[in-house]
Amino acid sequence: MGRAPWPLAVPAVVAVAFLMLPLAGLLLRAPWRDLPRLLVESQALDALRISLTTASVATVISLVLGVPLAWVLARAHFRGRSLLRALVTVPLVLPPVVGGVALLFALGRRGFIGQYLDQWFGITLPFTTAGVVVAETLVAMPFLIVTVEGALRSASLGLEEAAATFGSRPFTTFRRVTVPLIGPSLLAGSVLCWARALGEFGATIAFAGNLPGVTQTMSLAVYQALENDSAAAVALSLVLLVVSIGVLALLRDRWLHPGATL
């Protein structure tokens, strides 16, 4: 076992070639000699810092809020559970810009919640780095929820039931049995969530705006650079590519195998 049968190998090779196409395009157009100058001019470090911090914070928030929700969707029984699951995954199919505009209607300065945040606490989310985090969390959390819910559904209940017979309380069981059991899926879901947040564009520019040093993420910086200098846009894209590949390469393959203990 290990040799791929032809009906699987051929489409797989086509898939690899297709996925490598944009990569090839970037590498072929890369302005290798001008790279340092372009990166300094386009405030790449600022954009990278904002991208990395907001994506990481968005992932942490997604874990804190998303994993409990995934557990509820997988294990709790109540009426309307399927409807709740469908609603929760709406940001997955919603065009991100629509998500951003919808966030404005809810949390913007005139939003039905945002106006009270502004009037009572003086908090405005648009045009702040926190706003970027909110936009990224909205689009990225459903990825984590779907992945973790899937893992919880397929994890066998036997170990959890055994823990219960030993007198473990539900939350302790969750903490010490369930979470380690779905560890690899948790990690894969977090990576997916982080990557989605890192690449987010539409919701960010619609809700948080675009200002270098405050809300301009790498994606927005690339878009702005395209306006006059495609070489700078390619340079920025390369940086993002290297960072993403670096993070993914750090994840050891064995951590992602189902059933592997962390």
Place this chain on the structure above:
Amino acid sequence: MALFTALATVATASVLLAGCGALPDVVAPSAGGAPAASGPAAPGHITVFAAASLSEVFTTLGAQFEQADPGTTITFSFGASSTLAMQITEGAPADVFASASGTNMDAVVTAKAADTPTAFAQNVMEIAVPPDNPAHVATLADLAKRGVKVALCQPDVPCGAVAAKVFTNAGIAVIPVTLEADVKATLTKVELGEVDAGVVYVTDVRAAGGKAAGIAIPADVNASTSYPIAALTASKNPQLAKAFVEYVLSPQGQSALAAAGFQKP
């Protein structure tokens, strides 16, 4: 599995090598970028790339043109002139380009993608505020006040470049809260009430109707931008493209532009 790895490597390598064979010049845009083969253009159909600020008036002109010449259809693509210029030099299939600034048109002409352009209108800037003017903006200088949220266009987009000229003329430094991709996106932030003011063209404030109020900028500090239009060399329907350009320059075209608030070229 070794065979699979080999196949995947060959596939990736051939993709890369295929690209190497047609390595484009990175520094200058590809000259005369021919659009990808998309079949012969439908008889009497052209695609017009136009600056975002021309959205309303060109849609009207397009409808009038189609009525006057039955059998012709025009498709518009509106956006920031800088974005459109880049798309054209990269080979997007367009027949006419109407830019909000000479700079972007020059880029297209340099890439040999356009014939001689002609100026067809001018536009000046205005401050747009939400109808209730929450920050009580009354003059240009108010935009530089702390606590006033201002939306501007990105500096490489024509409306951003002209706004910068206005601020230089007035001797003020305005720090925006956001740099939007085109003038309509800037206007939208104002209409939604998310910012206290935006600097857009007078035509955009007029087109917004009741959704935004305008505060005039004094003529002595205001800056203008000239709009050139040109038929593109890669057009599949050069006669129709030229006809549309002439229509925009004709008395009917000019009166529609004037009615929308544009100034004479």
